[in-house]
Amino acid sequence: MSAVATDSLIKPHGGTLVDRTGAAPDDIADLKVIQLTSRELSDLDMIASGALSPLEGFMNQADYESVLENMRLANGLPWSLPVCLAVDGPPVGDRVALADESGKLVAVLDVEGTFDYDKEREAELAYRTTDEEHPGVARLYAQKQMYLAGKVTVFERSTPQFPELAWDPADTRRIFAERGWKRVVGFQTRNPIHRAHEYLTKVALETVDGLLIHPLVGDTKGDDVPAATRVACYDVLVSNYYPADRVLVSAFPAAMRYAGPREAIWHAICRKNYGCSHFIVGRDHAGVGSYYGTYDAQLIFDEFEPHELDIEPMFFEHTFWCNTCGSMASAKTCPHPSEDHVFLSGTKVREMLGAGEVPPVEFSRPEVAKVLIEAYRN
Numbered sequence: 027m028s029a030v031a032t033d034s035l036i037k038p039h040g041g042t043l044v045d046r047t048g049a050a051p052d053d054i055a056d057l058k059v060i061q062l063t064s065r066e067l068s069d070l071d072m073i074a075s076g077a078l079s080p081l082e083g084f085m086n087q088a089d090y091e092s093v094l095e096n097m098r099l100a101n102g103l104p105w106s107l108p109v110c111l112a113v114d115g116p117p118v119g120d121r122v123a124l125a126d127e128s129g130k131l132v133a134v135l136d137v138e139g140t141f142d143y144d145k146e147r148e149a150e151l152a153y154r155t156t157d158e159e160h161p162g163v164a165r166l167y168a169q170k171q172m173y174l175a176g177k178v179t180v181f182e183r184s185t186p187q188f189p190e191l192a193w194d195p196a197d198t199r200r201i202f203a204e205r206g207w208k209r210v211v212g213f214q215t216r217n218p219i220h221r222a223h224e225y226l227t228k229v230a231l232e233t234v235d236g237l238l239i240h241p242l243v244g245d246t247k248g249d250d251v252p253a254a255t256r257v258a259c260y261d262v263l264v265s266n267y268y269p270a271d272r273v274l275v276s277a278f279p280a281a282m283r284y285a286g287p288r289e290a291i292w293h294a295i296c297r298k299n300y301g302c303s304h305f306i307v308g309r310d311h312a313g314v315g316s317y318y319g320t321y322d323a324q325l326i327f328d329e330f331e332p333h334e335l336d337i338e339p340m341f342f343e344h345t346f347w348c349n350t351c352g353s354m355a356s357a358k359t360c361p362h363p364s365e366d367h368v369f370l371s372g373t374k375v376r377e378m379l380g381a382g383e384v385p386p387v388e389f390s391r392p393e394v395a396k397v398l399i400e401a402y403r404n
């Protein structure tokens with residue numbers, strides 16, 4: 027990759043794309059081993075690839091406190107969620123080995139220090155709730171008692187669930203540049219794309235050069251649609267309804283935190299590292315249950331000066347097919363009463379698909395419905 031090629035793209039967060047991959051040190055077998063949870067492993071891999079630039083490791087106390095209190099790193103750069111490694115106590119020695127859930131060594135961490143943290147306080151500030159029923163909060167409460175800070179070097183990258191979609195930030199930037207895209211809009215999703223989402227990605231694409239459909243394939247709740255099914259849906263949708271030279275589908279390896287507004291900021295910053303200049307923020311982005319207001323994840327962007335994030339959020343409302351307009355629309359663009367709109371609740375859609383029924387074509391593309399009906403059948 028030539029440096030010139032990607033100059034026309036937005037700069038990574040903090041100015042430089044971090045690369046924390048490297049060789050295993052010679053003394054790796056002698057180091058104390060810390061086993062990471064799946065969320066920590068996903069963070070580790072994203073630090074390695076530069077998806078979490080400018081982070082070079084797990085946060086120290088100054089960054090952690092500043093992120094919780096001010097939504098900024100200690101140096102003032104916007105950052106909305108803790109990226110921390112929980113341990114039982116201070117490790118022996120100044121380096122530790124990090125292992126995956128099977129015990130395989132994947133990285134080394136140069137110990138900067140350890141610090142205590144208050145789980146309820148982190149829950150309140152990062153998740154806006156201390157309710158242990160919240161899946162992100164539940165995971166936080168189940169963590170070990172202390173945080174370990176330090177830079178990491180990853181010598182064994184995670185095996186991607188979808189190798190054909192596993193593009194690192196350096197890869198997406200190269201692909202965007204090769205295609206001549208300067209302005210690229212990122213779309214985060216953890217659901218199959220129905221007509222509403224197809225519409226807003228296309229409205230966004232009308233104003234920029236390219237679209238990155240970036241489904242999250244890390245940990246999600248058990249009742250979310252499995253990633254393999256979602257990926258099959260994106261394949262049929264994109265190959266039938268999007269011009270191939272304007273869209274890239276790639277997997278976003280993050281684990282869901284379900285932190286709503288703060289996670290929307292975090293998702294935007296990550297997409298900036300992947301080379302996106304714009305980022306779609308819909309209703310209840312990264313939310314769960316009724317913990318967040320419908321537009322909280324959009325309003326939180328007002329807490330930053332526009333130049334601070336650099337990546338530009340694009341806000342969308344609930345969209346639907348209107349029979350009278352004869353097109354997709356939203357409350358912003360359609361004056362007709364709700365009887366004119368094709369609306370199906372998530373529950374209703376699941377019922378239909380489970381019964382092998384194809385939802386109306388105004389709601390879902392038949393090719394996508396077919397994949398979902400097939401998935402329900404199995």
Ligand SMILES: [Zn+2]
Pocket residue numbers: 348349350351352355360361362366
């Ligand atoms: Zn209308």
